[in-house]
Amino acid sequence: MAATIEGATGVWEYAIGLEVHAQIVSNAKLFSGASTAFGAEPNANVSPIDAGMPGMLPVINMACIEQAVKTGLAIDGAVNAHSVFDRKNYFYPDLPQGYQISQYKQPVVSGGHLEIELEDGGTRRIGVERLHVEQDAGKSLHDRDPSSSHVDLNRSGVGLMEIVSHPDLRSPEEAATYVRKLRTILRYAGTCDGNMQEGSLRVDVNVSVRRPGGALGVRCEIKNLNSIRFLRRAIEVEASRQVGVLEAGGEIEQETRLFDVGRNVTRPMRGKEEAHDYRYFPDPDLPPLRLDRAWIDRIAASMPELPDARRARFMRDYGLSAYDAGVLVAEKENADFYEAAAEGRDKKLAANWVISELFGQLNKAGRTVDESPVGAAALGELIDLVADGAISGRIAKDVFAWMFETGKGAAAIVEEKGLRQVTDAGAIGAEIDGVMEREAAKVAEYRAGKHKLFGFFVGQVMRASGGKANPKAVNDILRAKLGG
Amino acid sequence: MSEPTDLTIAEARDLLAAGELSSRELTEAQIGAMEAGRGLNAYITETPEIALDMAEASDRRRSGGEAGKLEGIPVAIKDLFCTRGVPTTAGSRILDGFVPFYESTVTANMFAEGAVMLGKTNLDEFAMGSANLTSYYGAAINPWRARGDDRERVPGGSSGGSASAVAGRMALGATGTDTGGSIRQPAAFCGVVGLKPTYGRCSRWGVVAFASSLDQAGPMARSVRDAAIMLGAMAGHDPRDSTSADMPVPDFEEDIDAGVKGMRIGIPREYRVDGVPGEIEALWRRGVRWLEEQGAAAVEIGLPHTKYALPAYYVVAPAEASSNLARYDGVKYGLRVESDDLTAMYEQTRAQGFGAEVKRRVLIGAYVLSAGYYDAYYLKAQKVRARIADDFREAWRTVDAILTPATPSAAFRADDPPADPVAMYLNDIFTVPVNLAGLPGLSVPAGLTHDGLPLGLQVVGKAFDEATVLRVGRAIEAAAGFDARPAGR
Numbered sequence: 003m004a005a006t007i008e009g010a011t012g013v014w015e016y017a018i019g020l021e022v023h024a025q026i027v028s029n030a031k032l033f034s035g036a037s038t039a040f041g042a043e044p045n046a047n048v049s050p051i052d053a054g055m056p057g058m059l060p061v062i063n064m065a066c067i068e069q070a071v072k073t074g075l076a077i078d079g080a081v082n083a084h085s086v087f088d089r090k091n092y093f094y095p096d097l098p099q100g101y102q103i104s105q106y107k108q109p110v111v112s113g114g115h116l117e118i119e120l121e122d123g124g125t126r127r128i129g130v131e132r133l134h135v136e137q138d139a140g141k142s143l144h145d146r147d148p149s150s151s152h153v154d155l156n157r158s159g160v161g162l163m164e165i166v167s168h169p170d171l172r173s174p175e176e177a178a179t180y181v182r183k184l185r186t187i188l189r190y191a192g193t194c195d196g197n198m199q200e201g202s203l204r205v206d207v208n209v210s211v212r213r214p215g216g217a218l219g220v221r222c223e224i225k226n227l228n229s230i231r232f233l234r235r236a237i238e239v240e241a242s243r244q245v246g247v248l249e250a251g252g253e254i255e256q257e258t259r260l261f262d263v264g265r266n267v268t269r270p271m272r273g274k275e276e277a278h279d280y281r282y283f284p285d286p287d288l289p290p291l292r293l294d295r296a297w298i299d300r301i302a303a304s305m306p307e308l309p310d311a312r313r314a315r316f317m318r319d320y321g322l323s324a325y326d327a328g329v330l331v332a333e334k335e336n337a338d339f340y341e342a343a344a345e346g347r348d349k350k351l352a353a354n355w356v357i358s359e360l361f362g363q364l365n366k367a368g369r370t371v372d373e374s375p376v377g378a379a380a381l382g383e384l385i386d387l388v389a390d391g392a393i394s395g396r397i398a399k400d401v402f403a404w405m406f407e408t409g410k411g412a413a414a415i416v417e418e419k420g421l422r423q424v425t426d427a428g429a430i431g432a433e434i435d436g437v438m439e440r441e442a443a444k445v446a447e448y449r450a451g452k453h454k455l456f457g458f459f460v461g462q463v464m465r466a467s468g469g470k471a472n473p474k475a476v477n478d479i480l481r482a483k484l485g486g
Numbered sequence: 487m488s489e490p491t492d493l494t495i496a497e498a499r500d501l502l503a504a505g506e507l508s509s510r511e512l513t514e515a516q517i518g519a520m521e522a523g524r525g526l527n528a529y530i531t532e533t534p535e536i537a538l539d540m541a542e543a544s545d546r547r548r549s550g551g552e553a554g555k556l557e558g559i560p561v562a563i564k565d566l567f568c569t570r571g572v573p574t575t576a577g578s579r580i581l582d583g584f585v586p587f588y589e590s591t592v593t594a595n596m597f598a599e600g601a602v603m604l605g606k607t608n609l610d611e612f613a614m615g616s617a618n619l620t621s622y623y624g625a626a627i628n629p630w631r632a633r634g635d636d637r638e639r640v641p642g643g644s645s646g647g648s649a650s651a652v653a654g655r656m657a658l659g660a661t662g663t664d665t666g667g668s669i670r671q672p673a674a675f676c677g678v679v680g681l682k683p684t685y686g687r688c689s690r691w692g693v694v695a696f697a698s699s700l701d702q703a704g705p706m707a708r709s710v711r712d713a714a715i716m717l718g719a720m721a722g723h724d725p726r727d728s729t730s731a732d733m734p735v736p737d738f739e740e741d742i743d744a745g746v747k748g749m750r751i752g753i754p755r756e757y758r759v760d761g762v763p764g765e766i767e768a769l770w771r772r773g774v775r776w777l778e779e780q781g782a783a784a785v786e787i788g789l790p791h792t793k794y795a796l797p798a799y800y801v802v803a804p805a806e807a808s809s810n811l812a813r814y815d816g817v818k819y820g821l822r823v824e825s826d827d828l829t830a831m832y833e834q835t836r837a838q839g840f841g842a843e844v845k846r847r848v849l850i851g852a853y854v855l856s857a858g859y860y861d862a863y864y865l866k867a868q869k870v871r872a873r874i875a876d877d878f879r880e881a882w883r884t885v886d887a888i889l890t891p892a893t894p895s896a897a898f899r900a901d902d903p904p905a906d907p908v909a910m911y912l913n914d915i916f917t918v919p920v921n922l923a924g925l926p927g928l929s930v931p932a933g934l935t936h937d938g939l940p941l942g943l944q945v946v947g948k949a950f951d952e953a954t955v956l957r958v959g960r961a962i963e964a965a966a967g968f969d970a971r972p973a974g975r
Contacts, residue, residue, distance in 0.1 A: 050588055054813040056581070057568045057590060057692040059727050089809050091855070093832055100812020153817070281855035283864060286698035286806050288728050 005173035009245045014211045019169035024194035025202040026069045032161035033060030044154040052159035054098030066161035069193040076191045079114030087288045091281040096140035104136035106282045118179045129168035174234040209240045220254040236261035320349035342378035375409045384412035425472040437462045490515040491655040495712040509558025513541035516560040526627040528650040532605040540602040555719040557600030562657035565606035568692040576694040577611040577621040580814045580839030582821040590692025599719040608647025613696040616913040618646025620843040629654040629972035633938040639897040642672030649676035659707040665700045667917025670929035674892035674942030677931040680706045681713045685924035686731035689724030695810040697803035700921045710960040714738035746961045747781030752885035756792035762894045773943045776965035789877040794870045795919040801867035808851025875923040892929040892942035926952045928959045932966045
């Protein structure tokens with residue numbers, strides 16, 4: 003999946019590293035008791051600590067730390083028994099303290115990695131340098147008033163995990179796959195809801211280019227990408243800008259840039275004279291964070307099943323293909339739905355139903371599995387009707403479409419519409435007799451040796467039965483009658 | 487009965503308990519004294535109505551059989567403590583109009599123990615200063631005058647308003663905060679007792695921060711016993727302050743008269759400093775003799791890194807201050823100087839909102855934390871700080887407490903302060919190491935200069951051993967028999 007860039011002077015390679023900011027799932031903020039609920043009235047969820055009032059002090063919310071530890075374990079990172087919160091100092095109206103409390107030199111998790119699935123079916127291991135915990139800033143609103151800006155501090159102080167990868171990613175597509183994979187892991191671990199629209203997951207990307215196999219080039223950081231589509235585009239645009247500069251004999255300056263979606267370019271975020279010196283130093287309000295080994299072990303022992311393990315289990319225990327298993331586990335809700343629908347049934351058949359029929363309909367309707375009008379039990383009932391021979395697979399697809407549309411059960415629809423499959427030999431024989439009578443000339447041709455007409459007769463009989471005749475019975479009886 | 491305003495807290499407590507005095511009477515007397523003493527500019531905000539309400543509520547509680555540790559005692563609060571519904575200025579223009587909607591833990595604890603708030607006392611801007619000359623609300627004045635010289639003396643700083651109020655009989659006691667000597671130095675200059683407790687003993691929640699790793703609230707009063715009573719009401723673990731110590735709060739008053747017999751008192755040779763007046767050296771020797779006479783043994787000790795304390799302090803404290811004061815940006819509360827754009831608003835607000843000393847320290851702090859200088863200054867200073875703490879730890883192997891002078895001079899004239907900032911910083915030479923090590927330190931009035939200005943001695947103790955510090959302080963107090971009174975009012 004590695005991609006290259008064709009420059010005027012030859013081929014260039016991408017080197018991409020990601021900094022993912024994942025909002026921690028928690029009831030309260032990282033250093034205050036205020037709520038983290040999304041969508042509240044502006045400044046409704048603000049404690050005096052979040053507002054940077056004089057004399058206010060932060061207190062670590064250990065529920066947030068537990069979430070960070072979980073995430074660290076989920077990416078095979080090393081949880082540090084001793085870590086330190088630092089202050090990152092800069093002025094901005096939505097940063098009420100005048101500094102962000104973050105972790106600088108001693109993060110709570112060091113190292114780690116995750117496997118990304120490549121298009122060719124293989125996987126690649128992407129290294130994670132660190133995971134640290136920090137507080138989010140508020141939000142500046144510039145569109146409320148022509149003469150002034152407003153500040154909403156609801157998000158101020160909400161806990162974030164910053165997960166920093168090594169520059170191991172080799173194409174915009176790999177970067178996208180990494181974000182999707184990380185998001186899946188976070189959602190399985192229950193530590194971040196991964197909602198990019200609401201800003202629960204934000205991505206900064208470091209991009210550099212180099213000659214294949216050469217040393218890493220100078221990188222630029224593009225901040226605050228809030229969709230995977232923009233991430234991909236920003237990387238492409240920035241890499242080709244860098245190739246252009248380098249091929250013209252210029253040098254890349256390490257800087258922070260913003261992606262201008264409208265003009266499809268990246269541009270420097272601030273001039274050099276405004277470059278920030280964050281003056282990091284340990285926050286004197288917070289003693290070092292010390293984690294008890296036994297506490298970490300308890301968290302490790304209670305970790306939920308993660309996507310890679312689930313995918314492997316689907317392949318091993320259910321005989322699913324790597325592709326199908328991958329599709330099913332990508333969203334935890336989908337995999338949960340599948341497992342419920344497949345319970346006590348043919349696993350592969352259930353996988354087909356979920357992937358092709360259910361996902362197809364959901365896609366068309368623009369819904370998630372949680373919003374599906376057909377529940378896992380209802381889908382299971384439909385699968386059972388096919389397995390029992392009560393309806394044919396073809397009819398079942400129609401039944402599913404009706405179920406999706408009306409929310410009614412499979413059996414009810416089959417009864418209501420009289421779709422139960424006909425297996426009675428007498429009834430099928432009568433239909434066959436009728437067809438043979440109408441198509442006497444073709445019967446003669448068949449009997450003269452034109453056996454490829456068999457399919458034609460099957461089709462006629464099925465149509466005459468309204469699709470309800472059992473195909474196997476039709477085959478058997480028809481063959482006997484034509485043979486006679 | 488002496489004038490109510492002349493009572494110690496312990497005396498007032500007994501009279502209140504005996505029903506011979508009501509909190510309302512005591513508070514009214516204090517309010518009268520506050521009005522009479524306005525020339526000292528000790529208070530930034532007087533709160534007589536609140537005081538009378540609190541006094542009446544206290545009298546009602548007492549008649550209902552309830553009495554806290556400070557029941558009915560009128561006290562002054564340094565204007566660095568956030569007080570609900572009462573303007574809190576930190577002595578700075580930048581907090582113009584700021585009225586907290588929350589109560590600091592220390593004041594809440596005191597009020598829960600029955601204390602009555604008289605008002606908010608003057609201080610150096612953001613507690614940065616040693617003479618109370620940097621307050622936006624004007625200098626507080628020391629009630630003491632030198633004999634034959636009627637010119638005004640500084641009360642010391644930064645808790646100069648509190649010291650002036652207590653010395654000037656405008657409060658029975660007051661809260662202070664001490665980052666490098668801000669309780670002990672003004673206490674010494676004003677002839678009162680000032681105690682900086684162990685770092686973590688009193689919650690910092692709701693106290694406007696100067697330097698978070700050094701700031702500590704403590705009592706200022708007219709006797710060692712009063713300081714012990716006040717500390718008992720102020721101290722305690724606070725889950726809202728992560729640096730607050732989860733330690734039991736003993737009855738500090740209990741063993742205060744137990745004496746110093748058998749104690750070993752350390753006399754650090756590094757505290758003999760050139761340029762310190764002979765009468766301060768003499769007072770120190772006298773202090774040693776008093777303790778020896780009461781059965782203690784004086785032991786010469788070394789605190790070898792003492793000379794690095796002041797430079798290290800003037801790196802660490804400004805570094806933390808530069809970050810702590812970043813929140814005063816004109817956006818949320820306090821002063822805002824409207825300007826054309828955001829950067830100009832920040833610049834104008836902070837330029838007009840902060841005074842020269844605060845700006846100086848913010849600049850020093852930003853400098854020592856900046857890229858390329860962090861290791862050479864901040865990190866180095868932290869290492870020095872660890873060595874200074876080690877010095878004291880080493881000393882505790884041989885001694886129970888340490889005795890030093892409190893200040894290198896008596897109160898200087900307000901119109902003739904030390905010529906430059908560094909000379910001013912030298913005021914804290916004996917107090918700063920104690921903050922860097924996080925230890926308790928007590929300043930006790932012990933004598934007068936040749937021209938009649940008060941001088942203090944400092945007792946330093948082990949972490950969370952305020953009880954011993956107070957015992958030694960009480961022994962000095964008893965021996966010194968300090969009963970001089972300020973003539974300034």
